[in-house]
Amino acid sequence: MKLVIAIIKPFKLDEVREALSGVGVAGMTVTEVKGFGRQKGQTEIYRGAEYSTNMVPKIKIEVACASDMAGAVIEAIQASANTGAIGDGKIFVLDVGQAVRIRTGETDDSAL
């Protein structure tokens, strides 16, 4: 099993979600996050007081899937979240040791 973590631009969430549904992903966790990479923040000015915000708002998606699906998931995210501009985000893939469905107690692939 793999855990795919993707940091994307907030307005790309719907497209990414649709693309993932298209490759058979049945669930995901979404969090609003802030961070920075190569993309610089904006400058805000309030009555002459200038603040440069260096943290940019992003969306973090977490998808757990069977190992043989990971390639399709990564591809779907990469294609749908891409705008070609700086700040499109990143994808990280981790190995998952164990998964349990709380309601039934099913484990691993059948729990996903």
Next chain:
Amino acid sequence: MMKQSTKMLAGLGAIGVAALMCHPAFAQAAAAAPAPAATPAIATPSLANMNKGDNTWMLVSTLLVLMMSVPGLALFYGGLVRTKNMLSVLTQVLMIVCMVGVIWVCWGYSETFTSGSGFTAPFFGGLSKMFLKGVDSSSAAATFSNGVYIPELTYVLFQMTFAMITPALFVGSVAERIKFSPLMLFVALWVTFVYFPIAHMVWYWDGPDAIAAAALKGKDALAAVNGDAGKLFQWGAIDFAGGTVVHINAGITGLVMCLLLGKRLGYPNEPMPPHSLTMTMIGASLLWVGWFGFNAGSNLEATSVASVAFMNTMIATAAAGMSWLLTEQIVRGKPSLLGAASGVVAGLVAVTPASGFAGTMGSVILGLMVSPICFFFVSYVKSKFKYDDSLDVFGVHCIGGITGALMTGILANPALGGQGIADYASKPGTLVVAPYDWVAQLTTQAEAVGITLLWSGLGAAILYVIIDKLWGFRVSEEVEREGLDIAEHGERAYHY
């Protein structure tokens, strides 16, 4: 870009001057109204001929001014602080309104609007109406017209709302770091030793009928009545709705307080952006609407001069909102909502002393000029001298107030479309417009500004130092980091 905008501003100025020039004819015509020949009967204070329209207008104006403080000013300031300090600002404003209301009926009204005694008489009123002694449903208060009276209770209420909002203005300069209870004590003492005396100096007089009656009796009687008025009133300083009494007064106290209290932790390096400019916009709009009660209500009657003040308040504000945004567009390249809201407030402040004196085009010019001046203070002077006037009480209220007070001396001139200054003595019983000496008037205005800056600045500093030594104004570092809402008041503004 820059060049084009500069030209645009210059063009606006030229239009304004042209508009001013075409006014004298109207002003002269108004002044040449026929006067009665026989010696008129001078009215005595009575509600027998009270006009229900006057009383209604003044009660509505009172409500409008109350709305300026709560929720107008509270939301305007609240939106500008961070979420963790939202409730502290709202609580301070609401509680100042409540407390000053009670102080006003106990001793404030008497200290402001009665005749004083001895050498303090030009500065402090007396104690004859403490606890509103003798003020009941039959008491009458003078207006600006001979023979026209409104219920004194209405006048007490109307003036009460001015006393309420003035100290609420300066909490903006010390927001996010001041302890609640010592602040309340400061406000109680400040209104007693600073606001009431200045209001007495500027606004207390015996009324038009008292002057007319004295003028008929002779020079000595007239001198006695004139000498009973407040010091700045005797000098001839004009302040229609409180440019000196309210705005310069609160503005300079705000500066003194923020200098003595010190900067917020992390200022100016940590970002401290406003938490809700939406609320600031709502607050500024409520202030604008409420200000018609403040300015047009200060006419004390529903006459055509109330309409003059109404028009001036409307148009100076619109012009100031516009010129702040234009200035921002030129200097920063982006027109901001906070800039527009600040311009609106600066315009309201500047037109306050001029509202019943200036002409319409004079107010347009006043509005256009005040915003760039205030913008310069909040954007450059504040960062140059590194004081943390958190919500720009000094930059907007004091500087805007001074601009307005001085310009009133110029714009009241009938030759510039202004209303001129009423003379109740030369034809007793009839209001005549006195000959206008604008140099003398401007000088008097400047002196009144100076006295207010001195009295208020010194008074605030003395009261601050005493309370700070005995009690301490500044919250602990821990409280400041945590936020005043949870640490001082035990609540949070927002539960997500």
